[in-house]
Amino acid sequence: MSKVVNGLYYTNTHEWVKVEDEFAYIGITDYAQHSLGEIVFVELPEEEDSVELGVEFSAIESVKAASDVLSPVSGTIVLVNDDLEDSPELINEDPYENWIIKVELEDKSELNSLLSADEYKEIIE
């Protein structure tokens, strides 16, 4: 059974969002990392790049294939998790601890369109 952490926002494309004031950390869910299998590479965006709700900002490569990661919110990237460059497997080990980017939110009302932990649980069941 895949882990879902309470208090985070989720998307039906299996990203999670953790909001801290005007900022959001974004990563992929336990369900997503489990479906992908071993992650061998994460294509990271650059700081100061802008992200847009529903548009891909990163690609995660498992042994078999590449999968896009879509941004659940719009805003500007203020921090990229560089650890993933050399250790992409960190996402397999703890997908909720190992976020991919930190974004300064452009429009907090976008969060209303995201799923709660309970709603997300229903999707992956």
Add this chain to the structure above:
Amino acid sequence: MKRTALYDQHVTLNAKIVDFAGWEMPIVYSSITEEHQSVRNNAGLFDVSHMGEICIKGKEAEKFVDYIFTNDVYSMVNNQVLYGMMLYPDGGVVDDLLVYKFHKEHYLLVVNASNVDKDYAWVTEHNTFDCTTSNESDNFSEIALQGPKAEAILQKLTSFDLATITFFTHQNVNIDGHMCLVSRTGYTGEDGFEIYSTSFDIVELWQRILEVGKEDVLPIGLGARDTLRFEVNLPLYGHEMSESINPLEAGYGFWVALEAGDFIGKDALRKVKEAGTKRRVCGLTLIDKGIMREGYEVYHNNQLVGHVTTGYKAPSTDQVVALAIVDKPYDKLGTELEVDIRGKRKKAVVIKKKFYSKNYKK
């Protein structure tokens, strides 16, 4: 969707099941890397029952097989296995296959699952010889036991001396009470066997091999099957070799007997050889970061010169490598090229396409 006789075993072993050529097949049980390493270091067991088997029997069986097969069938001794291709008249590949010789009036063709119907139609269409063809695919189940410990594991289940089955030969063997056709062949670059039996016998064989192999053997899904064959430059039909990529372009001229016999496609290939191929399958490694995948375009100074046919981060070496079909002269070792990875040009360089050395027992 079709299922092999081992489908329930895969489900019990928690395999992730995918659609492959109309079959519900296991793509991974535990992890592709773990399964891959098990075959390189110990052993692995594959369900390859989806492969097709076509039987050719009769007075002119030898003549007929030689007519449709690129390799030299007349050179084969009884109980030998030979790799080669069936070609279209223009030199494009119908399929790549193994030919098993029992005697000169009885052969078995083992073909790719995705091509069984096409191949059988091709074979029957060209059979103007005094022999019969039958599609026996539903009557055969097949497993492959591969890896440096394959022989030791299989030997525990039979009194037949497996050492007498030399590289690319086959024998009828009683394994744990089940009659099987066993050949020392495979698709991993490691020593090992391919084992054919009935759908009834294969289930117990599968279970017994996993039982006696203990921690030395893992069930292996299609995911690792592909990374294993890729690392040792064994082609996959539809990727490195296809209707539009002929065997010479694929670098598989060794299995095309242009000097012997007479087979469909020979004239076309001879012309290709005389004129020289315009492109070749070559190896690439990435200098920039990323992973090269099938279909990605390859450039030289903004000029499109080819595309990737298979690409991975090779599990045995951790190197990002790919096989790609590239126009000459950009296929030369050391040539710097660019690969378009999702809209970004990344630097790559041409390297030898054997990313890992084969460990056959010959």
